[in-house]
Amino acid sequence: MNKNGPVALLFNALVIGFMLAPILVVCVIAFTPENTLTIHGPELSLRWFKAVFDYPDFVSSFWNSLWLGLAAATIATVLAVPAGMALVRYPNRWSGWLQGLFLSPLIIPHLVLGVALLRLFTLVGGAGSFAWLILAHALVVTPYTMRLVMSALVGFDRSAEHAALSLGASRATVFLRITLPMILPGITGGWLLAFINSFDEVTMSIFVTSPSTVTLPVRMYMYATESIDPMMAAVSALMVAVTAGAMVILDRVYGLDRVLVGRS
Template sequence: MQKNGPVALLFHTLVVSFVLAPLAVICLVAFTPENTLSIPTTSFSLRWFKAIFEHPDFVASFVNSLWLATLAATLSVAISVPAALAIDRYDFPGRNALNALFLSPLIIPHLVLGVAFLRLFALIGATGSFAWLVACHVVVITPYVLRLVMAAFTGLDRSAEQAAMTLGASHWTVFRRVTAPMILPGITGGWLLAFINSFDELTMSIFVTSPQTVTLPVRMYMYATESIDPMMAAVSALMIALTAVAMLVLDRAFGLDKILVGQK
């Protein structure tokens, strides 16, 4: 395998630093003892992390986002696994059209989706419903799950499935005992990626949330329009830490290479 030269290593270092620099600055500002957005130079403080729990609206919005992302990601997996199995294994009329339908939310701006959902909910009288908010997020995040599950199916060695069927196992038993464990990294990665995208979704959620179902990103946006203080950096730092821990656990459990390119 050819190793990267000094120029390539320098280029990669600059790119990674450019991407991570804003996140590092946000995390540093979260520990400032000052009342303004500033990097601490003399001392660090947890005052702005404590301030989050003094705002019950933020805590309630965090719970809303947690439930929303969990339900939406789980439903997306429940939809994507049979859809990926049908698209990957079977040749039927409308197969390409079905695949394009599932992936179409990737090419539609979330602003357009938000306005469309708002109009739809106004027509059917579903404005403010948490269930319909979950449905909106399922539409947006299902393409991410579908792509990872399809990648897992593509990289799957079917000899174990064929051996199980030869021994008399039913299709459901083969899927439950053989196929599902082999594609578990793809399913888990798709669920986590869907969870993160749902938890962080802002543009569409602004249009379809109600005062009772405000998510954390929407709450942050509403707060930032009134005042900007280091508490926003503290909330952002917690979200960054949550995402980083989830990715670390996933990498230790399955390996991100297997999740992103499919099980080999």
């Protein structure tokens, strides 16, 4: 047995505990019956969750974030599938440059993106539009989908495709009946990862939302600037639940270990 094994295990446990402790504390505080951010012994209450659903701004912002995440993830997937197939299967001297272009939103700070997109939307008359907000989120989350699609295509055995083509199948039929089902886990995983990142996005969204298109993270930020009470903890707990549920589905569909490899 490795003598350093227990030490490494303890170190990993401390790191995981350090990362999860704030989330667990917030989730516990969400059930407090008090009016302050305190952990009130064994007594639990759902009063702050009820307050969240009775607060119309949070409800409307949640639906904005939900529809925004669904639309942005879908657009990102539609763009990432053909782009990823072209980069993996037809490499040329421009492939590295194009891949860097598609993945550049991962490198550019979202604060810079928010300011740039705000200026762009103002120039084209799209400021405050939900459609332009969807495009902004699609721009940010496309790299996550593309990485997983490209990972699914790397090492892809194309013998079944060649056999179908030799038997007279069209390229569209080959893609729909052979290629798509074989890379579907990667596409689904990329879509879910894009949805999670869109749903949680706040830095860029602050600049490109309008009063009618405020997302839930932005609404939480605005609420926190005015007051801090357990309702914020309840909203945070609900967001953690939605994100955790999506991550569980992602792990079942694609595997979190493969997602981390695809993002590296």
